[in-house]
Amino acid sequence: MEEAPLFNYKxxxxxxxxxxxxxxxxxGLRTIQGEVENALQVLFRQPLRVNVAGRTDTGVHAIGQVLNFRTTLASPVPxxxxxxxxxxxxxxxxxxLEMMPSDFHARHDAKSRQYFYxxxxxxxxxxxxxxxxxxxPLEVAAMREASQYLIGEHDFRAFCDTNTEDPHYLSLMELIEWEESDERIKLTIRANRFLRSMVRIIVGTMIDVGRGQLAPPQVKEILESRKRTAASFTAPPHGLFLEKVFY
Amino acid sequence: MEEAPLFNYKxxxxxxxxxxxxxxxxxGLRTIQGEVENALQVLFRQPLRVNVAGRTDTGVHAIGQVLNFRTTLASPVPxxxxxxxxxxxxxxxxxxLEMMPSDFHARHDAKSRQYFYxxxxxxxxxxxxxxxxxxxPLEVAAMREASQYLIGEHDFRAFCDTNTEDPHYLSLMELIEWEESDERIKLTIRANRFLRSMVRIIVGTMIDVGRGQLAPPQVKEILESRKRTAASFTAPPHGLFLEKVFY
Structure with a gap:
């Protein structure tokens, strides 16, 4: 018996x-996954589940979110x-849209995710x-200095929402970069994985560094404490963008 | 009898x-002038009328809109x-906020207005x-060429909404510049005055040039016809920004 061909859509x-x-x-709530799966069901006339590279929280934006889904159906539209x-x-x-080999998985195969705030x-x-x-006022030089303590592989439990279901808290931080213009300050941050609210708690903590409430070396202590209560507030979601997923 | 001092706020x-x-x-409608004059009345405890440099239509944005108002009252807040x-x-x-000599008028004294689309x-x-x-697709080189026919002083009746109340249709066009990137096309346009919907009708007409519906020299004919029906559609307001007012 011949196997049906499997199409993998990215x-x-x-x-x-x-x-x-x-x-x-x-x-009962409007979510991106819900809207996307509904559009797919209209077109493919079958329920389809998608795998996403990085789940985003309420209010968080994306410029380059990636998902995949598999079905035996070719696209019903050109x-x-x-x-x-x-x-x-x-x-x-x-x-x-990219057609992928059948084993491609948007989440499992992602090597790293890049966000900006x-x-x-x-x-x-x-x-x-x-x-x-x-x-x-924010002292960006201090924020840059403090950020260096987060580069590399660490247990980021201190920068993770307490109600997370993550099985472990390790993350390999690849890049933290601050750019400042007359009107804006932009953080670009890349890691192999991000825990729940991790970028926003890092931003909140770095704001406390930038305003002089925390000295840069204290960020190392916060990291090592592995206690959410040691870090600062969670910055609001509307400044956060999932920029790119690397495979 | 001594005259009360007059404060002129810009x-x-x-x-x-x-x-x-x-x-x-x-x-009964939400307008920018209405909201601004309401805020001023709350603070100054007197009705104040403001003069604006460039009235904008429904849906049009502003980055550098300018207004002034005069009153005998110093600011009630620091x-x-x-x-x-x-x-x-x-x-x-x-x-x-800038404090101005008493004869400054945001509209009458404006030398030119710059918009972008x-x-x-x-x-x-x-x-x-x-x-x-x-x-x-749009051919920006053709749009640039066509734009040159609009530079200088002309009767812009062809690029003006028919229900305008303008007493005359002359405008001195100082700058029309097109910039193109991978994702966007941006028009920057500056003139001493703009008629009602003028930028948006120019954009609609230039789109027809860019898609090959009009040859660039036809824009000269449209201008000289002084007929709104000769020009193209009115581009929608949400792409338009009042960028800067020059004094």
């Missing part, structure tokens, strides 16, 4: 998280991204949903 | 026009922009309220 998505209750399907964009609301856009030094009307306005 | 504003019915006060921002909704922000080559979720997605 999609790259952009979305504005402002009006979503995060990525993951939840009954241009799947365009057909999906015709069904999806305007705050989620399918940017790219945008701080605005001034209140802004244009793009206010895409940056966190921090009204006090 | 404010620079940024706003996201998405949820406003344009600049000008209209009974930081007027911050106090106003505390009263205003988040889609309008007072960026700067943002086209997106791809559908975007992030910032979809700040760019007009045009899905077909």
């Amino acid at each position: 999609l790259t998505l952009e979305y504005d998280g402002s009006k979503f209750y995060g990525w993951q399907v939840q009954p 241009d799947l991204p365009r057909a999906m964009n015709g069904i999806l609301a305007h705050d989620v856009v399918v940017k790219r 945008m701080l605005s030094k001034f209140p802004v009307a244009i793009g206010r949903h895409y940056a966190f306005f921090w009204k006090y | 404010l620079t504003l940024e706003y996201d026009g998405s949820k406003f019915y344009g600049w000008q006060v209209q009974p 930081d007027l922009p911050r106090a106003m921002n505390g009263i205003l909704a988040h889609d309008v922000v007072v960026k700067r 943002m086209l997106s080559k791809f559908p975007v979720a992030i910032g979809r309220h700040y760019a007009f997605f045009w899905k077909y």
Whole structure:
């Protein structure tokens, strides 16, 4: 008996998280996964489950989110991204389709994820949903210095939401970079995996460094404490973007 | 009898026009002028009328809108922009206050206004309220060539909404510049005055040039026809920004 061919679809998505209750399907709530799987079901006429590279929380945006799904059906339309964009609301856009070998998995095969977090030094009307306005001065040099303590493989339990279900807390931090302009401060951060709220707790902690509440070496102590209560506040979600997934 | 001193306040504003019915006060509708004058009345405890450099239509944004108002009252608060921002909704922000000589008038004294218009080559979720997605290819070189016919002083009646109340249609066009990146096409345009919907009709006409519906020299004929029906469609407001007012 011949096996049916298996098509493995990889999609790259952009979305504005402002009006979503995060990525993951939840009954009665508008989620990105829910909207995407609904569009797929309309087109493929079968329920499909997608694997995502990085689940994002309520209010978090993505520029290069990646997902895959497998089915024995070829695409029912010549241009799947365009057909999906015709069904999806305007705050989620399918940017790219790639056909993959059947063993590709968007989450398991991802080598690292890159996020950025945008701080605005001034209140802004244009793009206010895409940056966190921090009204006090920040010393970026101190934030850079403190960030170096997080590079490499560490147990990041101190920078993880307490209600996480993660089986372990290890993460290999590859890049933490701060860029400052007259109006903005941007963090770019890349690691093999991120724990729940990890970027936002790092941002909150670095803000406390930048305003002089914490000295840079204290970040090392916070990391080693493995206690969430040692780190600072969780920065709000609307400044955070999943930028890119590396395979 | 001594005259009361007259304070002349100049404010620079940024706003996201998405949820406003344009600049000008209209009974029962949310307008930028209405919100700003309301905030001033709360603080100064007297009704104040503001003069604006460039009225913007429904859905049009501003990064550097300028207004002035005069009163015999000194500011009742130490930081007027911050106090106003505390009263205003988040889609309008007072960026700067300057105290001016009593004869300064935001509209009459403006030498020129600069707008930009943002086209997106791809559908975007992030910032979809700040760019007009045009899905077909555009030949920017042709748009540049056609734009040159508009430079200088002309009667721009062909590029003006028919229901305008403008007393005359002359405008001195100082700058029309097109920039193209992989994802976007940006028009920067500066003139001493703009007629109603003028930038958006110019953009619509240039899109027709860019897609090959019009040859560049036809823009000269359209201009000289002085007929709105000769020009193309009015591009939508959400790609348009009042960038700067020159004094």
